[in-house]
Amino acid sequence: MRNSTVRLLCVVTALAAAAATGCGEERRPHGTTRVGDGERPGGTQERARRVAEAWDGSTAADVYRRGFYPMADVVETPENAFRNGADKEAYLTRNFGLRGELPASDRDEGEVAWADGRSLTLPMMDARETLAKLDRDSGGGPELVVTGARLGTMKLVTSRGPATVPAWLFTLDGYDTPLKRVALDPSEKPESPIGPAADSPSNEQWPLQQFVRTSRDGRSVTVLAGHGSCDKGPAADVLETDGSVVLSGWIRDPSDGDCTADLRFTEVTVKLAEPVGDRVLLDAFTGRPVPYGDHAGGMPDEG
Structure with a gap:
């Protein structure tokens, strides 16, 4: 992880969504x-x-x-993560290694599907691009080893409420369940x-x-x-x-x-x-x- 004078926070977030409010309504401070x-x-x-x-x-x-604006962490860790302190440190510093092949994707776009039936189609990242979003550490130290991936979905809370979004499910060495990462970038x-x-x-x-x-x-x-x-x-x-x-x-x-x-x-x-x-x-x-x-x-x- 890049040297820094500040300590950052890793959290899993959740947002409770409510019904939509019309843009043209009278502004009323509460x-x-x-x-x-x-x-x-x-x-x-x-x-x-x-x-x-x-x-x-x-x-x-x-x-x-x-x-499409996520209001929760776009990464979901494996169940019962993490098995030891070194793996936790690797995740917090975002230090990942690749041992194996990542699959190619036959899709260039993915769909965000909201619970109320609305949807939005956006460009989708392949597995290698998505892993690059995860792997931010260019230094040494403990690392989590990725051995494969498959395309799936994950639930995510957004500014428009809960949605189902495309995600790459990465297999990690030593874990029975995958680490998930959303395969879409937020809207501009x-x-x-x-x-x-x-x-x-x-x-x-x-x-x-x-x-x-x-x-x-x-x-x-x-x-x-x-x-x-x-x-x-x-x-x-x-x-x-x-x-x-x-x-x-x-x-x-x-x-x-x-x-x-x-x-x-x-x-x-x-x-x-x-x-x-x-x-x-x-x-x-x-x-x-x-x-x-x-x-x-x-x-x-x-x-």
């Missing part, structure tokens, strides 16, 4: 909830309102609702109708690192947020409308003293007034959807 200790900075809610107003009913929101994200809050983050407005999960009932959202070594960690406010859930990240009680320059990541959970459903989950600082996807290995900050 209220806000503050998470974390310390004095809440001013200005976070005004920025969140501007982001919500820009997105709600926009072309970007319509494009987002019609696309639409251009945001609003720019970032500033050229660089501040303690009062801080970008979120990535989406982690929601609760089973969809009434809380957990994200990964960055912070420094001399503060009390990150926090987040939320502004809900009919079309969006806007999260505003900020830093609790920052210190002006001497601190190391490393960036730490901590999970922040925000309670919602209503299930997130198919509302667009937005980062107030960037003005864009909260990042998601194939989570890299590592552990969160324990502070």
Whole structure:
């Protein structure tokens, strides 16, 4: 794994989906909830309102609702993984080796099939391309050995609800069940109708690192947020409308003293007034959807 000053998080995520909300409905804030200790900075809610107003009913929101955007890890580990610490380290660092042949695919496209009957056809990766998405470590250390693969499917939670998607099922040496990886890339994200809050983050407005999960009932959202070594960690406010859930990240009680320059990541959970459903989950600082996807290995900050 590439050297880094930060430790990343590997999580399996889940999202509870609800019925679709029309893009043209009146925007109606449902209220806000503050998470974390310390004095809440001013200005976070005004920025969140501007982001919500820009997105709600926009072309970007319509494009987002019609696309394929995973809201869970696109990798599913074998049952009872992992058998030892070395294999776990190999997975967290994404260090894979290949011993054997990978099959060719006779399909260039794959279909995302949602539970409500909707579907979307997208370009599909072959087994070798998909394995390359998994194998990120160019160094030494323990590795998981892939001995073969076959094309199958996996269940995945998306921004439009649960779906069945094409996946490559990789056989791993020493495991009876496969490691699955989605064979599709997400749809291209639409251009945001609003720019970032500033050229660089501040303690009062801080970008979120990535989406982690929601609760089973969809009434809380957990994200990964960055912070420094001399503060009390990150926090987040939320502004809900009919079309969006806007999260505003900020830093609790920052210190002006001497601190190391490393960036730490901590999970922040925000309670919602209503299930997130198919509302667009937005980062107030960037003005864009909260990042998601194939989570890299590592552990969160324990502070």
